Amino acid sequence: MYQIDVMSRVPVYEQIIQQTERFILLGILREGDQMESVRHLSVKLSVNPNTIQKAISELDRRGLICTVPGKGSFISEMAMKALSISKRQELVGIKRQLVEMKMAGVSKLEIEKMIDEIYAEGKKGEQL
Amino acid sequence: MYQIDVMSRVPVYEQIIQQTERFILLGILREGDQMESVRHLSVKLSVNPNTIQKAISELDRRGLICTVPGKGSFISEMAMKALSISKRQELVGIKRQLVEMKMAGVSKLEIEKMIDEIYAEGKKGEQL
């Protein structure tokens, strides 16, 4: 499930967070599902337990999972909603980047084509 | 001109690089213009000369400025072109982010509206 690239500049704990978010968005991890334990993940991913723990703590802090001492961590009921909100906040940064794209000479047509590509796949998804 | 946020997670030297790039894209800094000296910027921005130096070195390495020891740093003739190319490469990352936006429930309409806003300003510009 998780794919860790130790040589990446993205910190390992950050990779775990990002991938967990994707799994939730994609519906692979759903409300109430139990996350694999720190020890399991540590062995499976060959990652230091402290690093896994850091990712877990951060996911908990963001309200995406609920950690019950002695039982484990579970995808929270508000996970999907929390993610939608936080992702939406990234729009501001994307807009700033796109403004720079425009200044760098990228045409509106080019951007629109990219948007179409992204949402075309979406339509297929809906048909399934 | 430059606005440094010392509390940002973006390193100070990186902020200087990014803002210089923007100034070039916006036409505030043009080919042949001399950059403010390391010492001047250091005082004005309350940033250590070494940190300014690091930004200057990196801008030179990217070909955006030409640094002549003892004379100063000047916006290079290829600055605009180099920036256009490097900015365009960011499109890949933006697409990846937008895919996640879609997964988080952001509608195509919403994105298109944002694109329109960005390029609407562009049209005004052309009319002037």
Place this chain on the structure above:
Amino acid sequence: MYQIDVMSRVPVYEQIIQQTERFILLGILREGDQMESVRHLSVKLSVNPNTIQKAISELDRRGLICTVPGKGSFISEMAMKALSISKRQELVGIKRQLVEMKMAGVSKLEIEKMIDEIYAEGKKGEQL
């Protein structure tokens, strides 16, 4: 391993870069090998950590090493190839120097003798 000459006009950080390149070319440092840490080198060479850091950053930028913050720096898989390419580009400069040699009265025979010496060692190597 590293030999630093603080009195040289070649900057210390540049000496470290050059010697690292040699170690790679000579096969002393091989793909995947971990470089000594910034702190170790700093102590061993009696050079400030910042100076070592500068060399490390530059080697990473050139693609000769892969630096993973928190883990260390490792000789990259493309190191040998990247070096071969960049070294070959020095040929132009060497030719220019040799032209001046000729103008200064150095005979072709003398140069050829030098070339023979260099590649004679190579032949021995092949026989082993």
Place this chain on the structure above:
Amino acid sequence: MYQIDVMSRVPVYEQIIQQTERFILLGILREGDQMESVRHLSVKLSVNPNTIQKAISELDRRGLICTVPGKGSFISEMAMKALSISKRQELVGIKRQLVEMKMAGVSKLEIEKMIDEIYAEGKKGEQL
């Protein structure tokens, strides 16, 4: 005669020295010839007089020119010989570079071809 590139990383005074050396090696400047005055060169090359002066002083120090206060600077009788000697000393550095070339996979044939090219032009020269 002199061609100064103010944007070059090679210091202006160093450019003047190198070009003067070439002029001597090429026989354009000969024993006894008077160098243009600091003021003349300063104006012609659009270079600060101090910078010209520095080059002159260095050429004098190397014995390539003789400066007679109130009269001017003249190519010394030992200029050609001094240059031959100093150039020859660069052979050590060139050999070191060529050894690295070999390590980088440059073939002996390739080097020999370059040598042939350099000295082929030489033969033509002798015939003139």
Place this chain on the structure above:
DNA sequence: GTGGTCTAGACCACA
């Protein structure tokens, strides 16, 4: 433990 950033301040070469 690892690398990355930053300040404070010195000194150099060059114009």
Place this chain on the structure above:
DNA sequence: GTGGTCTAGACCACA
């Protein structure tokens, strides 16, 4: 005046 190098030493994020 300009940029470039270096030391000393602090503090941070990450594993």
